[in-house]
Amino acid sequence: NAGVTQTPKFQVLKTGQSMTLQCAQDMNHEYMSWYRQDPGMGLRLIHYSVGAGITDQGEVPNGYNVSRSTTEDFPLRLLSAAPSQTSVYFCASSYYPGGNEQFFGPGTRLTVL
Amino acid sequence: GQQVMQIPQYQHVQEGEDFTTYCNSSTTLSNIQWYKQRPGGHPVFLIQLVKSGEVKKQKRLTFQFGEAKKNSSLHITATQTTDVGTYFCATAGSARQLTFGSGTQLTVLP
Numbered sequence: 667n668a669g670v671t672q673t674p675k676f677q678v679l680k681t682g683q684s685m686t687l688q689c690a691q692d693m694n695h696e697y698m699s700w701y702r703q704d705p706g707m708g709l710r711l712i713h714y715s716v717g718a719g720i721t722d723q724g725e726v727p728n729g730y731n732v733s734r735s736t737t738e739d740f741p742l743r744l745l746s747a748a749p750s751q752t753s754v755y756f757c758a759s760s761y762y763p764g765g766n767e768q769f770f771g772p773g774t775r776l777t778v779l
Numbered sequence: 780g781q782q783v784m785q786i787p788q789y790q791h792v793q794e795g796e797d798f799t800t801y802c803n804s805s806t807t808l809s810n811i812q813w814y815k816q817r818p819g820g821h822p823v824f825l826i827q828l829v830k831s832g833e834v835k836k837q838k839r840l841t842f843q844f845g846e847a848k849k850n851s852s853l854h855i856t857a858t859q860t861t862d863v864g865t866y867f868c869a870t871a872g873s874a875r876q877l878t879f880g881s882g883t884q885l886t887v888l889p
Contacts, residue, residue, distance in 0.1 A: 699876075699877075701879075706788065706881060707881055708785075708867060708879040708880055708881040708882050709822065709867070709869075709879040710879075711876055711877070711878075714876060724876060725878075756821055756822070758822075766827075767812070767824040767827065768812075768822075768824060768877065769824070770821040770822045770823070771821060772820075772821050773821050
């Protein structure tokens, strides 16, 4: 099993550009989520999904969209990139939300100029 | 949602010394999870605690959940250079979403 995969590993955008961060898992997990990690602030939840067709907002959803058309994939879209979105983005999955081990992808390092 | 405060933010120890990080909340926690993130890596699950006063051990790592379920600690005995990284606690609130502490960055000096 590949676990949780994310692409790209690194990305540089200009302010105002849009892009999609890809996330896929092959563990048949129902729950998937996106976090951003900034220095000294831990991981903050952006959006999450409890199953195909169901998504919801986390702590910091503004400027991001998600969709979940399949169990395996959970892409994160930046609509109009801003320098404040410079961060490391992690996708995670688990069998169910909350009290269960989360498996993290390797992350995408995004810089917005 | 649930908030967890983690201290210290940074810790430098000499190899062989012990290390402890603490996770505190003003409210009762349903559970606490601990993750380790190596430099440049991604968080990796270590353990979950759910019972009041629970203590679990993994080799040199000891995890505790307070009697009132408002705090937790991770203690590493005789640190090694392989212990370097950032240790996060996390808890699931009523919405079952994980909230992470800000982490403790451990440096082990050889």
